[in-house]
Amino acid sequence: MKKIEKNIGIILALTAGVCFGLSNTFAGLAYSGGATPFTMSATRFFLPSLILTIIILAQGNAIFLPTRASVIAVLLGVVTILYTIALLEAFQLILVPIAVLIFYLFPIFTGIILKLLGWGQFNMTKAVCAVVAFSGLGLTLMVQIENIEGTGIILAALAALGLALVSVVSQRLIKDEDPRQATLYMAASALMVMVVLVVIEGSLPLPSNITGWVGFSLSNIMYAAAMISFFYAISISGAGTTTFLTNIEPLVVVGTAFLFLDQSLTIVQLFGVLVVVLALIFYARTEA
Numbered sequence: 001m002k003k004i005e006k007n008i009g010i011i012l013a014l015t016a017g018v019c020f021g022l023s024n025t026f027a028g029l030a031y032s033g034g035a036t037p038f039t040m041s042a043t044r045f046f047l048p049s050l051i052l053t054i055i056i057l058a059q060g061n062a063i064f065l066p067t068r069a070s071v072i073a074v075l076l077g078v079v080t081i082l083y084t085i086a087l088l089e090a091f092q093l094i095l096v097p098i099a100v101l102i103f104y105l106f107p108i109f110t111g112i113i114l115k116l117l118g119w120g121q122f123n124m125t126k127a128v129c130a131v132v133a134f135s136g137l138g139l140t141l142m143v144q145i146e147n148i149e150g151t152g153i154i155l156a157a158l159a160a161l162g163l164a165l166v167s168v169v170s171q172r173l174i175k176d177e178d179p180r181q182a183t184l185y186m187a188a189s190a191l192m193v194m195v196v197l198v199v200i201e202g203s204l205p206l207p208s209n210i211t212g213w214v215g216f217s218l219s220n221i222m223y224a225a226a227m228i229s230f231f232y233a234i235s236i237s238g239a240g241t242t243t244f245l246t247n248i249e250p251l252v253v254v255g256t257a258f259l260f261l262d263q264s265l266t267i268v269q270l271f272g273v274l275v276v277v278l279a280l281i282f283y284a285r286t287e288a
Contacts, residue, residue: 009237019226021252033212047224077189083162093152136275244284
């Protein structure tokens with residue numbers, strides 16, 4: 001039984017990594033068809049909220065969390081929508097693979113935050129992995145530094161910091177509560193924030209052609225699958241193993257961005273991507 005659960009956790013984590021990558025790539029496709037980061041942010045959390053509500057009710061479980069956990073989950077949802085907007089904005093300013101590569105430094109940011117809060121260890125191995133990862137990122141960026149928008153880099157880095165904060169707090173929240181309820185609260189609160197912003201804005205730009213609608217629809221479907229799979233995987237395999245396996249996302253994005261967005265990297269940049277991914281894998285192994 002334990003072996004079956006372990007395999008399920010592995011499959012869910014890999015599914016999350018692939019689906020996150022596909023979702024971010026298809027967001028780029030949606031942009032080419034008239035959608036905006038505001039559009040994608042406003043709709044991204046609808047499906048996860050709906051699907052999780054159906055699952056929880058179908059299994060006869062309670063939807064509501066205890067008061068303290070509810071407040072924490074809602075606040076995490078607000079942070080989630082903020083870093084989501086930052087990442088989706090970054091996709092418009094720099095190549096999607098580079099934005100995702102920067103974003104995927106979040107495990108290192110997570111480790112640093114845990115160390116600063118006294119909740120975790122940041123040993124020499126992790127420090128070396130961090131230096132190697134940032135060196136690989138530097139190599140990837142320096143090749144075409146004159147063509148890279150600095151604002152996009154900052155937004156992707158802020159998104160990584162946001163996910164790191166969510167990971168630090170949610171790891172403790174999920175440990176004590178049902179991951180489905182916690183994830184539902186985060187998704188629903190993120191959705192509510194965007195509903196308010198849409199009402200204030202007075203409009204929601206939608207895709208203007210078939211390419212945009214395909215990208216828009218697939219991005220939202222893939223994100224729902226990724227978000228639910230990710231937190232289920234954490235509840236089964238733990239944060240360390242899940243993070244280790246979802247490191248596949250930058251590689252998925254490099255391939256899919258080339259296929260669907262005609263965004264390609266140079267050989268040197270691809271080497272930089274490989275350096276970062278390998279550093280993240282070794283870093284995650286110290287957590288697993």
